[in-house]
Amino acid sequence: MKRLVLLALLLSASAVRAEPIGEVDTVFKLIGPDHKIVVDAYDDPKVAGVTCYVSRAKTGGIKGAIGIAEDKAEASIACRQVGPILFTAPLALQEEVLTERQSLLFKRLRVVRMVDKARNTLVYLTYSDRVIEGSPKNSVTVVPVDRATPIRLK
Numbered sequence: 773m774k775r776l777v778l779l780a781l782l783l784s785a786s787a788v789r790a791e792p793i794g795e796v797d798t799v800f801k802l803i804g805p806d807h808k809i810v811v812d813a814y815d816d817p818k819v820a821g822v823t824c825y826v827s828r829a830k831t832g833g834i835k836g837a838i839g840i841a842e843d844k845a846e847a848s849i850a851c852r853q854v855g856p857i858l859f860t861a862p863l864a865l866q867e868e869v870l871t872e873r874q875s876l877l878f879k880r881l882r883v884v885r886m887v888d889k890a891r892n893t894l895v896y897l898t899y900s901d902r903v904i905e906g907s908p909k910n911s912v913t914v915v916p917v918d919r920a921t922p923i924r925l926k
Contacts, residue, residue: 790814790872793825799832807832814870816885816894818863821855822915824870824883824896847881848911849898857917862924863887869896887925892917 790812799807810830816822828847863885870883886895894917899910917923 795830798829801832804832814883816851816869818860818867818869819857819885819894820860821853821857822851822894823854824849824851824898824913826881826883826898828881828900846909847898847900849883849896849913851894851896851913851915853915857915857921859924862926864926865889887923888914889923889925892919892921892923894923 791814793811793813795808795810797806797808801807808830809827811825811827814824814826816824826847826849864887866884866886868882869885870881872881881900882898884897884899886897887893888895894915895912896915897910897912
């Protein structure tokens with residue numbers, strides 16, 4: 773039974789997909805969708821039992837409707853333990869967990885997982901970057917792991 777659970781975790785870990793949780797409109801647009809803030813959930817592909825919730829601005833209007841709008845480089849993250857924590861593979865001290873395109877050419881939303889060995893804690897950082905200029909706006913959250921479950925490192 774334990775092997776089946778681990779196999780299922782490994783198979784689901786191959787792709788990080790956003791699960792839409794909700795959205796709120798922030799600015800009414802006469803033509804095209806409204807500007808909004810969206811909240812998506814992402815399960816950590818190597819740490820079963822941890823889900824990250826990311827909120828970010830989504831530009832509406834005509835450009836937003838056809839997918840060429842430039843969303844703001846702002847995001848917030850909250851990661852939580854949502855079940856028993858199981859490691860599907862040893863973790864790197866720092867690893868990109870998710871990257872998602874936010875504009876046609878230039879911007880990506882990124883989530884990086886870091887391991888704080890001294891505190892047996894997973895630290896998640898989200899930021900948005902641009903190819904041309906970096907963005908200092910970021911958000912951080914932590915998930916403490918019970919000392920009885922040591923974090924396996926590469």
